[in-house]
Amino acid sequence: MFGAQVTALSPPSVDYTAMLPVLIVLGAAAVGVLLEAFVPRHLRWSVQVTVSLVALAGAGIALGAYVPGAPAQGVTTMVDTLAIDAPALFLWGTLLALSFVALLFIAERTVEPGGAFVSQAALRGAAGAGGSVSTREPETTGGRDGAAPADGARGMQTEIFPLTLFALGGMMTFVAANDLLTMFIALEVLSLPLYLMCGLARRRRLLSQESAVKYFLLGAFASAFFLYGLALLYGYAGSVRLGDIATAAAGSDRSDTLLFAGFGLLVVGLLFKGSVGPFHAWTPDVYQGAPTSVTGFMAACTKVAAFGAMLRVLYVGFEGVSWEWRGILWAVAIVSMAVGAVLGLTQRDVKRMIAYSSIAHAGFLVIGVMTLSDSGLAATMFYLLAYGFTTLAAFAVVSLVRDADGEATDLSSWAGLAKRSPLIAGVFTFLLLALAGIPLTSGFVGKFVVFSAALGEGLAPLVVLALVFSAVAAFYYLRVVVVMYFSEPAAGGASVTVPGAFTTVTIAAGTIVTLLLGIYPGFALEWAGAGGFAF
């Protein structure tokens, strides 16, 4: 394993079989860019969708073929920059499955005629500059009545597919990165496409662009923290490899200031990506402004990637000095749960509400990350899988509830929805119950395993707080249920658009997985618990 470093001239060994899923995804992304250049406009959508889905399925098959024969303690490859071990494989599987479902959601063209993405505001009303959250762009040219689209104006921006694949490739590298430099590059590869994707909404473009700019500025700010932390840690350990940092921390006489300052800055960058309070400020605005399918992709996959990387950094690099930083993460977890649970109470917008819910969930996940035990690792990864599918399906449902202005995300227009669309209201209720952690949903099992692991490590006060905050959060999930079932339908309220096949699959898959992991989580928990990190 260490041969590559010692013999400087020998070419690095690359374990292509192990890396195949990442290579397929990134390769398909590159192919997607070429397709954008050479395929005629009217064919692009179908070609891009096919290529992306085939690539994801292929990557899944490659992963499935590799996992049964994978070495138990994992392998490191590419001069030790990538560690393909049991957690990485599980997270890859999670990311691929979530992306496959999210991609279907992104590809939907019937709910929003022509698809949800455009690169530039069409024509009218595009002059407005600046703008705040409340600004609403008037609807662009009337697509609802099926008027013939101007050339390209009504078509979908199909770059979204390669962008999604690039982001996914970045995420997969992020969770497997064995040194901080690779991790930083992966962070940028996953972030840049996301910034772009946030700004592509067909409706309420100013809101969408505002969110993209905010996400970009704050993301760049967070990246700078990460990078500065990386530099300090390099100064401390003389290496960017996580294993070397752990070794240095265990027996170095250099100033600990470098180590802890570097660690703190690094963690801030990671917490930002995971939308953990108090680094969550971007989350509600971006979740609300981005096209809903992109929000779904971000909420599910970015969370997996951020927490996957956080797990690796803390378990591999900083386990030895856990006594010093655990207290900090206590505070972070409490702030995140409190912010998510309490601020969610007063939200009137369903997308913002789910954003605050994701902040609260991030707090629960931090508790799982802090355990530093095998069962905590398995539990946290299971939680990520469960939460990803639930939240993705929830956003898919949100995209269906529409009025003349597009999606009707204000809670008041959801009043009495159950009377008009009992099925959708029922599905959404189920998903909210899963977010609240009611038994027979994956949310319950996830919370149960995370909290049991935390108790096993002496985090009892945190677990009690977490239970209290999940009870508080249950209150606002319940309020949506009450509004849907117990309120009189508002005049001119929203109605549920019949979903196309793609969104139907997204919702069905998310709901079924939520139920399945609630009733029979055994197989996923077993896989999640298959082994620890390699280093």
Add this chain to the structure above:
Amino acid sequence: MIASSWLLVALPALGALVLLAGGKRTDGWGHLLGCATVIASFAYALALFTTLLGRQAADRSAEAHLFSWIPVGELQVDIALLIDPLSVTFALLITGVGAVIHVYSLGYMGDDPERRKFFAYMNLFVAAMLVLVLGNGFVSLYLGWEGVGLASYLLIGFWQYKPSAATAAKKAFVMNRVGDIGLAVAIFLMWKHIGGTSYAEVFAGIGDVPTDVALVIALLLLLGACGKSGQVPLQAWLPDAMEGPTPVSALIHAATMVTAGVYLIARANPIYNVTPTGQLVVTIIGAVTLLVGAIIGCAYDDIKKVLAYSTVSQIGYMMLAVGLGPFGYALAIMHLLTHGFFKAGLFLGAGSVMHGMNDEVDMRKFGGLYRKMPITFVTFGLGYLALIGFPFLSGYYSKDAIIDAAFGQGGWQGWVFGGAALLGAGITAFYMTRLMVLTFFGKQRWAELTDSEGREFHPHESGPVMTVPMMLLAVGSVGAGYFFVQGERLVHWLTPSLGELEHGAEPVLGHGTVVAATMTAVALGVVLAVLLVARPETPVERPARVSAVVQAARADLYGNALNEALFARPGIWLSRALVYVDNRGVDGVVNGLAAGLGGGSGRLRRLQTGFVRSYALSMLAGAGVLLGLLLMVRFV
């Protein structure tokens, strides 16, 4: 037989699924399917019961493993059913009373446009309740616990167009969550200290756990039980829950779900056996609750609320009993079963009265109904007599045994708890007699009144689909107690689940004295009620057996006033004060908490300005604090 016992749960669950997923297509026959699944489940439970009866006592406990639910690391949670005398007894109660109430609902909910949904939720409830009692560990109990909470929430809020119903549903849900946190933390603690959550593992390992941990577990379980069973200080949601349709009150908020707390503590008896302090707290909670419930019960005019507080009070008796130790477990279960019969019967009777009286619940508008509703009167009357402990009816055997056992504690505990239980019996007789007199006797006050929509009252007897279930439950109210006590049947039957039962310490009062004292307290309660409530008009119909006492009391006006000053006035003040505390204090805390969180949320929300610069600043501040703390932890 036992291997396929999952059918017990699956049948009602299937019914709920078909009714909910089938939508309007099942409107025509859905309610019949709902009844059929519960009746089939009851038949299965009966068959299971006879199977167990056919075995030796030692072999009456069996597990049916279904599948492995949550396997992570050392934590293994299996879904398995525990079939033993205790769980089968509950299964019989749930499916039996459930089936009777389902049939009654055919009549009661016959005209409701949402009838299908009602039966779906009821089936859901039965399935969840069966999971609760049949599961083989605390996690499956928790699963059922949440399930019945959900079904109860849906059913309390069933008439969602009434804002009070929606509020009551929310209140029930939130207050139950408070209790659920206790249960959840208790389960986590079990796993941490014992390494397992199934009953077998926990009970085998509880002896090796430090005493203080066992006490904490016991108290947390008790918190869960208090939430679900409406015990002080979490009792306030239960009376509000009467906003649901009456069959719901009968099944969920009288006979089954609210007794889940008692089941929990009886089932967890090995935990309480090792913590005498835990047992004592259970007993205290039970004693306080039985008095609080009974006293507040005197103050309401709403027939269902009186019955609801009566339920609170009677569950207090059961809690008292389970706190008394080994012999008390069986007594609690016996009272739970007899209470299941007579309280369900009383609620169905109240429903029948309301059905005939344009859904009026104010007892002051009733009066003299015994002529108009003879069957309701007789069945309700039998339930009433059973509840106050009239000799040789069900309640006599079960409640008096608890009072007897409370005195049997010995020492100050015997006097305090026995006294509380005795006093409770007197007050119970008082408020129930008041309810009877106001509803069925006296002047027909409704004749000169109209309901809130201006219609006249035309009370009438309900149809056979409603009266037959009432009669069945009345049979239980009359005979169940005798049946259970005969040859200590129930105690022997439950021995495999609850352990060998033994009697407590030297009683402070002899058995005969206790029976006499109880009878006196009950008689006093009845007399007082008749004297206070039936004035100024002389009641046309007066219970013959007490007339001599009544006349004797009437002869002494001063004594009567003294009675009033000594008992009634303080009683009224006390109940007013308690109602006040209940409304302002407990509700105030609940509402205040909600308002506080909302207000805090509103203020905090202003931090979310929408400006990138302030977001970046907040991140910088967060990072600064984080770094500062890290370095502080390191170097200070």
